[in-house]
Amino acid sequence: MNPLLPFIMAGDPSLESLPRLLAEAKALGIEALEIGLPHSDPIADGPVLQAAAHRAIQRGATPLRVLETLAGLTESPDLILFTYLNPLLQIGADRLMELLRPTPVKALLVVDLPDSEEVEFEARLRSAGYPMIPLLSPTTDLERAKGLLERRPDPGPGHPFAQRFAYVVARLGVTGTGSATDLKPVGERVAALQTLSSRPLAVGFGLSDPAALGAVRAMGATPVIGSALVQALAAGEGFGSFLNPRLA
């Protein structure tokens, strides 16, 4: 089981440091990593990721420059491009596939794209090897979850974690460290989902301290660490020094 799924914001602290960060992650044994594409209107993000996106945009981290920076990188975990839909739509499916091909991106997590809305766009990306990661939230009942998991299916054990997992949102609201999340409900949710499929699950939103990460691992799921990591990196802390104590 993948012990940790870190999230970083592309371009924060800087685009230049991104290749080094990714290499460091790989060296730490990180299998997959979510990389956020900074957006002007991150409606699902809390203050930490809003601010990180804002800084990154100010420093010129446009979608194209981010993808260019990723092109050709080999020393990197598998990447999940965490993004809002509009920048992808503006690039267009064809060009996007071209841009993704030379990068370590293995899947997309498009926060504001339900599987019903851009069926053709999504299908083309999927057949080009870029599946969309399903998101399940506390408001998603099991019935609905089943449909979501079916319509964004697990490509199967032959595929890397980055393309297989479903993202389970631990609490209502937006990304962010916030106050300590009560993990009991998400624990029950994870258990229920595990009866539905054997697909790997990641749990995110509000996780930061090692105890919480451990609790998620105890559920048999991969904890996501996002805002806390971004905040630490922005504060100048080293990637390894922050992640090491949280790696199981």
Place this chain on the structure above:
Amino acid sequence: MNPLLPFIMAGDPSLESLPRLLAEAKALGIEALEIGLPHSDPIADGPVLQAAAHRAIQRGATPLRVLETLAGLTESPDLILFTYLNPLLQIGADRLMELLRPTPVKALLVVDLPDSEEVEFEARLRSAGYPMIPLLSPTTDLERAKGLLERRPDPGPGHPFAQRFAYVVARLGVTGTGSATDLKPVGERVAALQTLSSRPLAVGFGLSDPAALGAVRAMGATPVIGSALVQALAAGEGFGSFLNPRLA
């Protein structure tokens, strides 16, 4: 024919100087004089008399103190008490008659009392020797003027000018010097009124320079000089020095 009907505001410049002013007026040969009772809301007065009333009130020139100051004065022209109704109503007809008896007041000019409104009050004052002076304005047509003159009748040649005259307002608006009043319309008005009765007429509102006063005299009427005189007195000019050149 009475050549001039001056108006002064009781209490302005001061109540103390009032007896001296009246004596001076008498010495100048002034037969009758309008004396204004300072009121809080002088709706028929322009800025000069408003300000004079305000100053007088500030200095304590209440109706009672004014009447007390006038009591017993013998060196004075006949006085016409120029006033608004409310202070008289508050004093009441009985008390008012008592207060007036020792003064040189011979008649009342109550700016806001049409003859229809306080018939009993007015009748009692009239029978006590205090008739109300009728006012005729540019908006009073001849028909109405006739009625007004009848309902506030001339007591007859045996009576002093102060009790006999009717006041012809020379122009629309309120008291005040203002711009030079065109005297042609009021001349026609005076001529027409002179065909109705032989009662003395005074013409006022907006008169100040000797030429205008002379023009009124040429109509066979008595010019009233009010705001200009009050302004001169307030500016420290002597009563005689201001009136002398205007006394025909």
Place this chain on the structure above:
Amino acid sequence: MRATNMNEGDRPLASLPLRPPRAPHSVSGHSPATASAFLLPTRFGAGGLGGCYAPETLMQPLLDLEEAFRKAVEDPSFETELKSELRHFVGRPTPLTSAPRLAAKLGLKALFLKREDLTHTGAHKINNAMAQALLARRMGKTEIIAETGAGQHGVAAAAACARLGLSCTVYMGVVDMARQAPNVARMRLFGTQVVPVEAGQGTLKEAVNEALRAWAARCDKAHYILGSALGPHPFPTLVRTFQTVIGEEARAQVLEQTGALPDSVIACAGGGSNGLGLLVPFLGDALHRFAVEAGGHGSALGEHAARLDGGRMGVLHGCKTLLLQDQHGHTAETASISAGLDYPALGPELAALALDGQIEVLRASDDQALEAATWLCESEGILPALESSHALALLPELAKRGFATVLLGLSGRGDKDLATYQSKLGI
């Protein structure tokens, strides 16, 4: 969902209860008919309040006005004109809003608000201003003069004049201009000249003084649109006649909504135009009628505008009525947080009805009015004018006295008072 027809055009026509004052308080021994050239009663009640205490210059204009008024109300084309403006421009009929949450909070069974705050320009003043502007146009007048306190009458007159193409000058005390600044801006946007009146305490009384003076100077061309049920005859009758549309509507509405009359009806009273407008149509009914004056910040002369207890009979601005005055017959200073109630004289018809026991007059203090405004805001989502808040402030008293169903005249909206509410309530 059934598609029934929501169509303003189908609303029944407005009734304009344009009729002379009611018999019980219309005749007075003080004013022998022989002496007055007026044809309508000029006096109210047993005490003969009202009258026409005007300088001679204004007498013929007042006689002309009465004649024009009498003719207009007999003329179906005036009715048509006025109804059309009231409906299509002013927004009449205004709703009668049931306020269940506020009623419950205050221990009442039911509370109904007559929503003059929803009229164009935001207060009942427009009913009268538009009617008089139409009258002025019929009289061939091209200029309008008006006074204003809260600015609502000034804004209403300014709007009516812009609408009819009449030029308009409004006199307003400098203190009122400061505390009702939004209304000054609104008048100016409507092309009206607002003349600051510095005299005295710089409030409504001085504005009326100055408007009367201006009218005397321009009465050949100008009509004076007086904004409350005060001044010399025929103004009190005119204004009241044009405002009873409030009560006529409200009475029909409450009957229609509940099948019964309320046990009490209440309105605030400055000069008395909205008070009479609401209450007069209920005079024949077996219910309690209340008017609320400004209690200001104290009970000494000068600290309030409560004329019933604080005033004596006197004459100001052309009429005889209850007047706050000193022992010399000089008008007293007044104080109220609400510019529209900050006036030393109670309108003569309202004063007469009070003295004759037809309407009970109470007072609410500045602080009570402020608090009452928050009740209505928080319980019903309606921001009342400070004037109207004085009526709201008496609701607990009515509940205490056992009244259960109350109809309240919400004379205007509180947008003009936002600065006061903000500073006094710390919003």
Place this chain on the structure above:
Amino acid sequence: MRATNMNEGDRPLASLPLRPPRAPHSVSGHSPATASAFLLPTRFGAGGLGGCYAPETLMQPLLDLEEAFRKAVEDPSFETELKSELRHFVGRPTPLTSAPRLAAKLGLKALFLKREDLTHTGAHKINNAMAQALLARRMGKTEIIAETGAGQHGVAAAAACARLGLSCTVYMGVVDMARQAPNVARMRLFGTQVVPVEAGQGTLKEAVNEALRAWAARCDKAHYILGSALGPHPFPTLVRTFQTVIGEEARAQVLEQTGALPDSVIACAGGGSNGLGLLVPFLGDALHRFAVEAGGHGSALGEHAARLDGGRMGVLHGCKTLLLQDQHGHTAETASISAGLDYPALGPELAALALDGQIEVLRASDDQALEAATWLCESEGILPALESSHALALLPELAKRGFATVLLGLSGRGDKDLATYQSKLGI
């Protein structure tokens, strides 16, 4: 004068044209019915605009909302409730005012103003806010979240919440809070918490971002009352459905007053709620329909909010529509003197109608809007909201093009904009 009966109670009941989007622009190939759990059409026009681009957390709340909406509009008791509030609280029907002096000035034969400025709280926003608040109450929600730009939707939501006893939080950009300060005070008086949004340019877009985030955190207890015809399905349909009462009334009124339809109908468009509300009921008619966007102070990106020419298809705030954006798909800055039009996306249904040739979209600059406001003030005595002034500003263009009878949606009153009018017009 005949005493006919002026009685609000006799007014015909409001029709609530609560029906799904019209066939011509309701079906889209982009959204296979199989994938969506929604039952109402989620897309508009040939281009398939709209949709539901929402984070998963909000999907179930949106599904629940659609279901509640569908049930409510089928439920006569909801119709009764809503009609009652619209009539007795909001003040519907609003008048249709003929503006003959302004028409003459601008060379039109006739001009009719649909007077949403006369609604309670002063703009059309209350139609939707009250309807959604009632819906929220039916859904058992106790908290309301809303965004606001001009503050009119915020005030409307605050009023509706106070009236129904719901707690309310409104998100508002700090720039908008400054330029629409009176509305901030009004919301607070109604007991609403106003949360300043500092992000970005501090206007409506950021307020929506923050409201969506707040809703995601509280969607178990809170309903989000979106204030314009935008956002994820079902909001555009919901808001538009609750606003077509404007055009339904106006259409019946103009027919009743003139016996004919006008040759053109025009409204301003921020998100598009008043535009759709007025124009949709005229879609089947042979006349010209116009919507007016904010031309701001220039034609470069960032200097205006004119999405039709300036925008490209994109997704913001849950829907696909014409969007002002840079080449990276980042939302562009916008500029307009009117907070209510200062938004980078045209509502999807309005954009679809524009692209499909049903509605012509024009723009008016800040300066044109300011000047147009003075026309209405001076010619008719009505102070328009800055938003509505944008529609007024295009009247000379319509006259030039040969249109003679125009019906204009006066979406709100200008009291909130007094400070801007004063400083820009030097009043």
